[in-house]
Amino acid sequence: MCQLLAMNCNVPTDIVFSFTGFAMRGGRTDTHHDGWGIAFFEGAGVRHFVDHQAAIASPIAELIKNYPIKSRNVIAHIRKATQGLVALENCHPFVRELWGSYWVFAHNGDLKEFHPVLDGAFRPVGNTDSERAFCYILQTLRARFGDQRPERAALRGVLEELVAGIAAHGTFNMLLASGNELYAHCSTNLYYLVRQYPFLTAELSDEDVTVDFSEVTTPDDRVAIIVTQPLTTNEQWTAFVPGELKVFLDGIPDAPGNAKIV
């Protein structure tokens, strides 16, 4: 199984600390060594890095750990190939454009007998079930809403049905981001936490590193981290309920029936 990591914030924030622990799982503290990738939104633009080397051996992962790229919305993925070859085109996250915005997607899990009809608007380049699911999601959103991006509540409603249908084919823990919005769906394993004032010191579970967030933040900063398995040993992580879709915006999750972020 693969590992997912996302960060959603109210101000541009660097992901160096969380990525440092996460990247250790790519071949050192875990066996996910069939490639990795990360995508950072920066305004409407995206920085997208993929590598089919293990994250611990990758010069590009080394760059990310040392170069604090600031972003309000980030998705990262470490791959353990279950479907599809070890090849660059099969590394998550995947990126496509819809409604004049980039969309970024990563998936953990396996889908069985998932062969939706793709009309050609979005077509997989590689041969994973994950990229197929991403193309199917974007195709369905475009068919449903036409040429205009809908309001977030409408988008969320359609997405909720859509991912439930896909998840019926197996395991579908997934992250989908566009602009400042992050959609996270849990089939089996997904955790999140919100770091906000008063900031504490956190200890990485995968490496002997601590960081005192109060030294690197302002009281107004708010950062949500979403991950397959908790990254730190001394913070309170909340497990998603299987079947749950959450939307994160400005570092806050919403919940069904909760209009906090709308």
Next chain:
Amino acid sequence: MCQLLAMNCNVPTDIVFSFTGFAMRGGRTDTHHDGWGIAFFEGAGVRHFVDHQAAIASPIAELIKNYPIKSRNVIAHIRKATQGLVALENCHPFVRELWGSYWVFAHNGDLKEFHPVLDGAFRPVGNTDSERAFCYILQTLRARFGDQRPERAALRGVLEELVAGIAAHGTFNMLLASGNELYAHCSTNLYYLVRQYPFLTAELSDEDVTVDFSEVTTPDDRVAIIVTQPLTTNEQWTAFVPGELKVFLDGIPDAPGNAKIV
């Protein structure tokens, strides 16, 4: 004006030498400091790096200069903003998917009153004339050929008409790549050379660096370099004829009526 660089080869080759000279133009030997980008095909996959910092100041450009990513098809671009803000979403090259393949595009020049009707299949994320032209090209190719990628000769024929129409709006030096194929159109300034056996020593015109290609190649290697202005002082560069479209495959250019690469 911006600067373009492409490399098309018959075996995976690193672009470190040519990129080192080219990156100097991003803020040191020339005034192109409004961002840069590079995309490498690797099989069906693409590594895509963009940065809105000047190429000489960018840690990512530093990585590319030191980490020999091997590719058969590369497009790079250094930007001097003439249309559109200095922002990540306006950095070339741009990437989209069509027919289950990635397409990479970069443009040098300015288009006046170029506002084609875009039907929504490919929509610009940023606000440059260049990205608009790229979306229009892909939309037209898909409308013309439907859901199946055509033979190269057919594609080339349509592309030739299409870019001539766009170039009528101003200056349209452009590079378009997919898989192992590279299409290069010259409006005003574009040069190429083919490095092949017997390999010689080349001297960068922008930096005091030489490389003896005979030490780093085999006799079967063949590499075409396409660039806005010649990169080396002691090699024979061929100027494109204004209005000319060339296709490069396996490091060889074709020419109209010449079936060398077909």
